[in-house]
Amino acid sequence: MSKLNSNIPEGSLAEKWTKHKSKIPLVSPANKRQIDVIVVGTGLAGSSAAASLAELGYNVKAFCFQDSPRRAHSIAAQGGINAAKNYQNDGDSTFRLFYDTIKGGDYRSREANVHRLAEVSASIIDQCVAQGVPFAREYGGLLDNRSFGGVQVSRTFYAKGQTGQQLLLGAYSALSRQVAKGRVELLSRHEMVELVVVDGKSRGIIARNLVTGELERHSAHAVILCTGGYGNVFYLSTNAMGSNVTAAWKAHRKGAYIANPCFTQIHPTCIPVSGDSQSKLTLMSESLRNDGRIWVPKNAEDALAIREGKMKPTDLSEENRDYYLERRYPAFGNLVPRDVASRAAKERCDAGFGINKTGEAVYLDFSSAIKRFGTEAAHVKGIKTPSEDEIKRLGEKIVESKYGNLFQMYEKITAQNPYKTPMMIYPAVHYTMGGVWVDYNLMTTVPGLFALGEANFSDHGANRLGASALMQGLADGYFVAPYTVGTYLSQDITTGKISTDSPEFDEAESTARNRMEGFLNSKGNTPVEVFHRDLGKIMWSQCGMARNSEGLKKAIADIRILRDKFYSDVKVLGKIDEMNPELDKAGRVADFLELGELMCMDALAREESCGGHFREEFQSKEGEAVRKDDEFAFVAAWEFTENDPGKSKLHKEELTFENVELNTRSYK
């Protein structure tokens, strides 16, 4: 009955991928030229997949809603990319990267997929260097590494605070080379608005040309979704304004299951919300936690005085500060995984120790690091008794060389100088581990439809470790999909061109058109943005860092009311056959309004706490997450039924762990 077959190959964990690759059927070069592939999205996963498939000889069409593939939001990733190169000789290995990722994900990911990710990670770095990606280097000319949360080795490769930008521009250059050769047709300012399924197979998409408004039909033998995550369901997130779930949701409505949608990552170090008209939140890289110390005042009166502007953080002496991460988690301290750090910040703020006007902020303080670096630098310079000012000056210089661009970014947004006063930070929605369900071959429950990168659910379980998103996007696009998509296409060599002149394309196009006309004809009074903001408030308060049964049930009811109101009262001006960004936004928000309900249902059904999913009913006396492996060691894959997200049907894929022991995650 269930379509969930993960198709994990036989054999020992370390041999699965190699054996699988050597056995899969191939497509001859002549046949590849007869086969069309659509790639939706041009971030790390999309650009790398489109380039690699085109190099192999397939005819590729690449779609992005931005004006250029280079704008995709992978570009904003700051900190780095993990790879098990063990250049630092600090005990890293493929198995350790695999193990850290499984543990970091709180034992809710698939062993075989994660091991493959760790296996190909080293090739990613080789590939990127060969493309001319300027990673940070040491004076000897070799590549430099740094450390990230939840691990005890240095395996993160980086390019200052712009690693995502450099990797994406690398993939974009590979893609551009194929565009120049005519192997890839690039359709920018195009948005996928429907999936076309013919005889049970994914055979194309309907895309809206965002400049002319025209609905276009594009057919292919396979469709690959590389459309990123759905963090914008919370309205405020670190995602780009245009990031949306529409392509994945349309696929969901056509039969692709969505897995673990409630697994969202709240990143602990973001710039706090400042006002009601704020449109997005800005991340401060996790790398800052290498040297910054997180604290709130020990006494609630001091916190109040700071909130009221009667006291400055620098007035508080050491003994009146609570470095709560160091206190609670001495082994990992400020470098605990993201979910743990975020929850601890929320716990302190809820208890009344928050330090900005809204009461929702904690300090990230570099004064200790400045002092430590300054003392070291003075020592190196042979200054025997440096003055405090001297230490500060020397220390600030070193902090600047490590984090200068991030400090500058912080100052631009907040108008505060983080060298002089501690940064204020608060957790914000950042990444979604959940996504379209895929098997080992990254194929969804719709044959011929694949999902790569953040759009799928497969590798990060209930919590993603820092610097692993870039790794997964490029692993999927460069090194997995070119094999596994080929396997699927090997059955299609005699199919011939797929016609767009079919009832299925007619139906998909008219569905898309009717929906858009519905928004325009609603003639309501409320702009789209208002609904999005309201949805975000529901999601953040009930399905954010902490969830409980009562709140989730209320959220489901509230979202259904909001959705009804949206369809009766939304106000969209303009016409369908023209450029109309408000109309595009209405379509995206409509899909978020359905996804939000499904996320709450998923969170309600998962009666345990694990990773980013924290159910208040399931916690230890110390407030740590309590996982229930006997009942919930499964992937929750949801099937869309009866044209109502509330009627979605749950399918379970049991997770089996043969190579790691399920332990309580401890960072103490």
Next chain:
Amino acid sequence: MNFTINVWRQNGPKERGGIATYKVSNISDDMSFLEMIDVLNEQLIIQDIEPVVFDHDCREGICGMCSMFINGEAHGPGRGVTTCQLHMREFKDGDTITIEPFRAKAFPIIKDLMVDRGSFDRIIQAGGYVSVNTSGNLPDANATPIEKQDADAAFDAATCIGCGACVATCKNASAMLFTSAKVSQLSLLPQGKIEASERVMNMVKQMDLEGFGNCTNTGACEVECPKGISIENIARMNREYLSASITSK
């Protein structure tokens, strides 16, 4: 804070455009410039006026999509910022702010403040890459050490976000800063050196074909570049171009 906004409205590439004037109120100084436009647009929708179309996406200064010419400057007042990183505290209550699109022959207007920068993509397609296919069998990443100084200089050039502020600022609408940043990045690295001559010839040719102007060394591009890309890159490209044109077959 309250502002008077003069903004360029143009319905399509071939239609006649002009300045429209709107009032916008209740703006806080913590808002970014684009959030101020969001507020303006919400007000316009309620008044049955079509919202102002503008490009934007990441809103953290890295995607390069936002592109306004504000009070006569690309990305507005302030150095080293994109429009999305510009905050309303940079303006005074009651100010009149004039917003136009990036103007250049090679950046045709699509609608209002939105322009077509596809010419930049085509310059990259002409050679802004290393010709290497995806392969799991490439040399180890540490097989070729690269001098830190060169790696850092390549990185600095590679931080260009492709926004087009250089073109919009240049009196000749030249794309030399953009093109030279990519040429420099790749020619500084051993992986990119092999195709350096061919690359610079092809990219410059495409730049000219797109209708960008020439460089007359005024340096305005460098001043307005939100990422501080140096005009040293232009000098390096000129050198590469000269040596390539002498040695080309």
